[in-house]
Amino acid sequence: MHDIKYIREYPEDFDVAMARRGMGAQSSALLQMDGDRRAVQTQLQELQAKRNDESKKIGMIKKDGGDANDAMASVARMKDEMSALEERERTLMNSLSQHLASLPNIMDSDVPDGADENENVEIHTWGEPKNPNGANKMPEHFEIGEALGMMDFETAAKMSGSRFVLLTGALARLERALAQFFLNTHTDEHGYTEASPPLIVRDNAVFGTGQLPKFAEDLFRIPESSVTLENKVESSRWLIPTSEVPLTNIVAESIVEENSLPRRYTAFTPCFRSEAGSAGRDTRGMLRQHQFYKVEMVSITKPEDSEAEHERMLKCAETVLKKLKIPFRTVLLCSGDTGFGARKTYDIEAWLPGQGAYREISSCSNCGDFQARRMNARFKLEGDKHTTFLHTLNGSGVAVGRALIAVVENYYDPVDGGVYVPEVLKPYMGGLEKIVKS
């Protein structure tokens, strides 16, 4: 994990921005830390310059066969002071970086204030929810799936524990059909480049997207250790919690060509989450699993383009739900519900007749330059001497497991307990019209 590029002038409202995140004032402490660091650095650099001069002299004297003892003694005198300064600089830089790494992203000014998800703001709705008030008792997806004999939680628990599911037959195929449909739509119609990324990543990748160091407990860790002569070195790799991680890290540590922007990637991958701390929530069914499939969209843009790209991405996600004819609503997350790395987030919530509620099926976030700073991802404007941090965005397009739930509940036929196949999925289901108990 490298040092995060820090801000030199904190904007007046930086402390206000942090307060919206429930954090105390930061700017004066940061400026102080940075000032200290720079003072030490300047001192050190002056010494280094002197040392370099002396060393060059020694080189020249020795070349001519002269006596360089005076110059060597002079350098020797600087040594202690230099190593002390180096040590101090390292310490100061480390604490500054660590501090910066722990700070959340600054939210966009149009993110509404609010404590939690109850204060998110509805932007719009689409479609006619079946059973809008939950007046009629309608079955939930797990009741439908279990009755069909194609959704088996017990068998999955036997081999893997809780929060896993075994799909079989037409429901297993439905999952694959959804993924295919999403991917094809995003690549063929929305201009995304399909990627098939690694599912296991290193520390720095997860740090770059912001899940580390703060949210390590939400991830599945693969411990690794290598034994060296002196000691045992512990390290880790991580199962990706979302393909946002590998897709965004495509541009990590690089300076991309301006004319290659915006870059848009989509991938269909499993996602792994420990779900630590969510004990007791959504325990029934496959709404909240340790492992689920998701089609993800990631965009890399210039700063001035990220807002428009965010709206575009949201439309791409909404489009697949419209094509599936799943009623949904779109909400703008309030300050209390906006994630650590996001500047602004829209959630799309699909209507689930069995629950009589809208439930999250997609989350589209503009991260601004937050992730780019962490992973040092830049581009260079034509004619500009310096590089500029990119903006990164990610969105589910959409969660496959939850889309399956939505299809099962919205296309349920109470007459025979079957599930109609949505029109757009039929080509992927071998023309099957309806999933019924075999």
Add this chain to the structure above:
RNA sequence: GGACAGAUGGCAGAGCGGUUGAAUGCACCGGUCUUGAAAACCGGCAUGGGUUUAUAGCCCAUCCAGGGUUCGAAUCCCUGUCUGUCCGCCA
């Protein structure tokens, strides 16, 4: 898993422990020449940081990463990462 070899600027590719941020070629940008183009010739062409009103100058750092030896490291030593080749195993 075992045994070797390697990692240098956008690319290719030099580099004895000493004024090397780094030869040379290609690519790219600007100019001269030309009716225009090509060729030829001339010039420019990394990133981060410090200082500074300055994207002027000066300075520091960076030749995969982190340590070390040394007055001085791209060059020597150690560790890690990655790449290549061979062997073993394997979807």
